[in-house]
Amino acid sequence: MVSAVFHSPTQAMLDAKSAVKPVGAAPAEAKPVPPAAPAPSLKPPYDWPALGMKVFPPLIGIALLIGIWALLTMKSTTFPTPAATFAEAVKVFSDPFYSKGPNDQGIGWNILFSLERVALGFGMAALVGIPLGFMIGRFEVLSRMVSPLISLLRPVSPLAWLPIGLLVFKAANPAAIWTIFICSIWPMIINTAVGVQRVPADYLNVARVLNLSEWKVFTKILFPAVLPYMLTGVRLSVSTAWLVIVAAEMLTGGVGIGFWVWDEWNNLNVQHILIAIFVIGVVGLLLEQLLVSVAKRFTYDEV
């Protein structure tokens, strides 16, 4: 489940690089205007084919999925058809925030409760993991001390941590948050540490020649240089946290999207399960996109 943790941040850097074009290069690309041209149109013609290429293939992909789903469920009595699921989804989303007792609440509440757990567990993981990553990156002794432990603990399945949480906290909700915490801390520690270790030696030499104070080194050199790596870690952590919450909630219960899936399985309400899967996917996608956009904002070109 956490196999993507040691994802190299270079891809993120590449993405960002292609997004930030050097301004100085612009004049070289300007096309010479043919002298015989009539009054030049101010706007270049819109690139419709490129837009079509962006819009249609994804739509075809989705249509294909729904088509296959519809074909396969035509004669099925147990598995709902796309149309039935869609009708149910409209019903579910028309009243997302009802509350009829602890085990029957609207999907809006379920999502919000899950997000709250993720926010708590992930927030604490960030508070612990990022400073820890900085220290591991900065001090080699610490790095050598901790890295075998990290290698040992990182691949452990999230659910293996749940009993420990239940034992220590004696309650389901803190145990779920604990599970999120322990699973989402690794990418942040590792990426921050790697980022610190990869701060170009030149920048640190600059700091030495300028004789900068430790505080200035941190704020002006270390932190900005590590930020893209750190944000990659954060992004991976959030994705992991969102993966883990569903599983943890299935086991711990309470209000949450994971528990909702399990509850609807017990009710044999397959439409709701399908809706839940879709919702989980969309929320995960939104979280990821949010952090990608933040990361782009803070990634600088190596010059």
Next chain:
Amino acid sequence: MNNFIEVQHADMVFSTRKGRFHALRDINLTVAKGEFVTLIGHSGCGKSTLLNLIAGLTTPTEGTLLCDNREIAAPGPERAVVFQNHSLLPWLTCIENVQLAVERVFGAKESKAQLVARAKAALALVGMDHALTKRPHEISGGMKQRVGIARALAMEPKVLLLDEPFGALDALTRAHLQDELLKIVARTQSTTVMVTHDVDEAVLLSDRIVMMTNGPAATIGEILTVELERPRNRVELAEDSRYVHCRKEVLDFLYTRHGRIDKQAA
């Protein structure tokens, strides 16, 4: 006065994974105040290592280095370095990069406005006052190197150390920046040590050219004094017999007597 920078019997041995590497052997060099000295040699001869020793970025295995009669133990703003690849911080604008240096040196004594004025003056000196708020990725390679020089000059260093500052630039930009550097050094009267692998650059800029033998265990082979009066003009010098002679001397050292030995034995 006469020996502002002194390098006495400096040896540099690096411990690498493959064992010890003897980079520099018994370097003795003095640089007078206001003098322009270039270090020239084939790549791998340890000229950058020697510059790093003077900068204080590395400490010698043996021997001592003095600057203004004080031992060089660590880098400091009185010995400003212009790095080979400019090393501007990409998240700061040009003026912020320079200000970082200015604040450290003059921050305690001067007001914010004075510091900004200093940074602007340094950028104006290298002709970069039009791009104060640009970030490094928005300006060309030559401009970046100018900002790097401005950052060094803004600290009003006693010594200016340049590590192949124009190596990555095209020939025209390089010539232009060499001329700028000549003017700046004439104006600021700073003591300058520059690493280069460009013979013309060495002859044009220096008072003395320090020629280094091939590594490992490189040392100073010869020191050539360039007796050309300043200001120097590259076009006029091109036919000057003393210029041609100096150029010939350096070329002779580099290619005839100490030609690059490709590792046949190894």
